[in-house]
Amino acid sequence: MTMETSVPDVSPATPADSALPIARRSLHDEVVTRIRDMIIEGVLAPGSRVNETHLGQTLGVSRTPLREALKFLASEGLIELVTARGAIVKKFSAKDVRDMLDVLAVLEAFAARLACRKASDEAIADVRAIHDRMVERYAVRDRLEYFKLNQQIHTAFLQLSGNAALESAHTSIQSRLKRIRYIGNQGPQQWADALAEHEDMIKFLEARDGARLARVVNQHMEHTWERVRLTL
Amino acid sequence: MTMETSVPDVSPATPADSALPIARRSLHDEVVTRIRDMIIEGVLAPGSRVNETHLGQTLGVSRTPLREALKFLASEGLIELVTARGAIVKKFSAKDVRDMLDVLAVLEAFAARLACRKASDEAIADVRAIHDRMVERYAVRDRLEYFKLNQQIHTAFLQLSGNAALESAHTSIQSRLKRIRYIGNQGPQQWADALAEHEDMIKFLEARDGARLARVVNQHMEHTWERVRLTL
DNA sequence: AACGCGTATACTGTATGCAGCATTCAGTTG
DNA sequence: CAACTGAATGCTGCATACAGTATACGCGTT
Numbered sequence: 111m112t113m114e115t116s117v118p119d120v121s122p123a124t125p126a127d128s129a130l131p132i133a134r135r136s137l138h139d140e141v142v143t144r145i146r147d148m149i150i151e152g153v154l155a156p157g158s159r160v161n162e163t164h165l166g167q168t169l170g171v172s173r174t175p176l177r178e179a180l181k182f183l184a185s186e187g188l189i190e191l192v193t194a195r196g197a198i199v200k201k202f203s204a205k206d207v208r209d210m211l212d213v214l215a216v217l218e219a220f221a222a223r224l225a226c227r228k229a230s231d232e233a234i235a236d237v238r239a240i241h242d243r244m245v246e247r248y249a250v251r252d253r254l255e256y257f258k259l260n261q262q263i264h265t266a267f268l269q270l271s272g273n274a275a276l277e278s279a280h281t282s283i284q285s286r287l288k289r290i291r292y293i294g295n296q297g298p299q300q301w302a303d304a305l306a307e308h309e310d311m312i313k314f315l316e317a318r319d320g321a322r323l324a325r326v327v328n329q330h331m332e333h334t335w336e337r338v339r340l341t342l
Numbered sequence: 343m344t345m346e347t348s349v350p351d352v353s354p355a356t357p358a359d360s361a362l363p364i365a366r367r368s369l370h371d372e373v374v375t376r377i378r379d380m381i382i383e384g385v386l387a388p389g390s391r392v393n394e395t396h397l398g399q400t401l402g403v404s405r406t407p408l409r410e411a412l413k414f415l416a417s418e419g420l421i422e423l424v425t426a427r428g429a430i431v432k433k434f435s436a437k438d439v440r441d442m443l444d445v446l447a448v449l450e451a452f453a454a455r456l457a458c459r460k461a462s463d464e465a466i467a468d469v470r471a472i473h474d475r476m477v478e479r480y481a482v483r484d485r486l487e488y489f490k491l492n493q494q495i496h497t498a499f500l501q502l503s504g505n506a507a508l509e510s511a512h513t514s515i516q517s518r519l520k521r522i523r524y525i526g527n528q529g530p531q532q533w534a535d536a537l538a539e540h541e542d543m544i545k546f547l548e549a550r551d552g553a554r555l556a557r558v559v560n561q562h563m564e565h566t567w568e569r570v571r572l573t574l
Numbered sequence: 575a576a577c578g579c580g581t582a583t584a585c586t587g588t589a590t591g592c593a594g595c596a597t598t599c600a601g602t603t604g
Numbered sequence: 605c606a607a608c609t610g611a612a613t614g615c616t617g618c619a620t621a622c623a624g625t626a627t628a629c630g631c632g633t634t
């Protein structure tokens with residue numbers, strides 16, 4: 111904390127970042143995201159049991175916040191809790207994945223119609239910005255960053271709908287599918303196809319053509335299934 | 343536990359219940375449902391903070407399983423966690439409720455189409471059975487039991503779809519709305535209307551008319567909104 | 575040699591203790 | 605009298621300790 115504030119203390123107008131409440135994430139919250147990442151990266155294999163003591167040491171955390179995090183993830187459906195036997199990383203069957211994609215399609219199609227009606231031009235421009243960044247990452251074949259931006263687009267897209275319940279339902283399923291989608295988009299052709307679909311989506315969104323957008327979303331989900339089914 | 347088993351001990355064939363794994367719910371799991379009930383009944387008021395020590399004593403449970411339960415409920419969206427300030431019972435605005443009902447409508451309409459295609463005749467008959475029991479409860483104006491059966495029908499209905507992800511998404515939102523729905527169906531006229539709609543739903547389900555069923559579901563949700571909006 | 579049983583070990587489930595932050599109230603100053 | 609400051613209290617967040625259950629291993633028996 112230095113004293114040399116570049117702007118006068120009295121000024122409440124847009125103080126870069128330093129004025130807004132500092133992010134104070136609790137341990138269990140931090141642990142939740144860490145475990146999610148570990149599942150996506152495959153460090154925690156689907157079907158395997160989670161040893162609390164061991165994982166706690168790995169993360170440098172006691173069992174208490176770790177267990178709290180596991181309860182949270184259990185509610186999300188990423189982990190299964192068996193009494194007196196602890197936590198097991200959920201393993202999804204092909205049907206499970208197909209079912210999740212079906213629900214995702216329904217939710218995103220609904221979000222599409224809402225977004226085209228209610229989103230502001232700026233909000234749509236923001237999504238376009240993310241999309242363009244994603245295209246850049248594709249150009250240099252930066253797969254990890256592409257994947258993250260891809261997820262970000264879907265999230266932003268859902269936010270355009272302005273329906274919090276819709277967003278949370280979507281997020282929950284999305285997080286369950288993350289790992290599967292990650293190991294999905296492998297081949298170059300599939301990757302190119304996915305990008306093309308995204309191009310369509312952003313186009314119809316900008317044109318505010320809800321019906322057509324909803325159709326593309328459904329197609330996108332159907333193709334995602336084809337991209338992913340082989341890995342199951 | 344008496345020893346006079348009416349069937350020979352050796353018989354492994356359909357031993358009533360006594361053979362299937364005994365339900366061993368852990369404390370935090372039990373606490374989750376108890377807290378849910380307390381929220382529905384209004385014992386824990388929306389917007390109020392939850393004192394862990396106090397609530398723990400009320401339930402006769404230490405803080406540890408209680409806290410684990412709160413994390414679970416937070417993921418369900420029934421409770422909000424603020425760092426260093428603990429748990430707050432979520433308070434939903436009129437828009438929140440409207441949004442949730444919209445999503446519920448989309449999910450149930452999708453479930454309707456699936457159920458009409460895939461459900462077995464027996465499964466549909468089971469739903470009809472619950473419905474008939476509900477009508478009985480209505481006849482004697484047993485509001486609490488009616489409410490429970492009503493919820494059960496919606497759940498069973500979702501199960502007919504055979505899509506687990508769809509079911510869990512629905513359950514999550516449904517549990518957030520439970521209290522609001524409970525204090526909703528107050529007036530006699532509204533109650534009668536709701537029952538009539540249910541009558542239609544079961545009828546179209548038995549006829550396996552997915553499109554019409556989906557339409558009725560949407561209407562039902564719209565009317566639910568009208569029944570509920572006044573209490574917000 | 576294979577199977578069953580009993581004990582030992584390890585891990586989960588719960589309780590308790592301690593540290594740090596939030597809230598409240600009293601005292602002080604303008 | 606109002607507003608602000610600072611200490612005291614209460615509550616949350618995390619770690620540790622203890623109890624109960626599952627699992628694994630070795631021993632004995634057939």
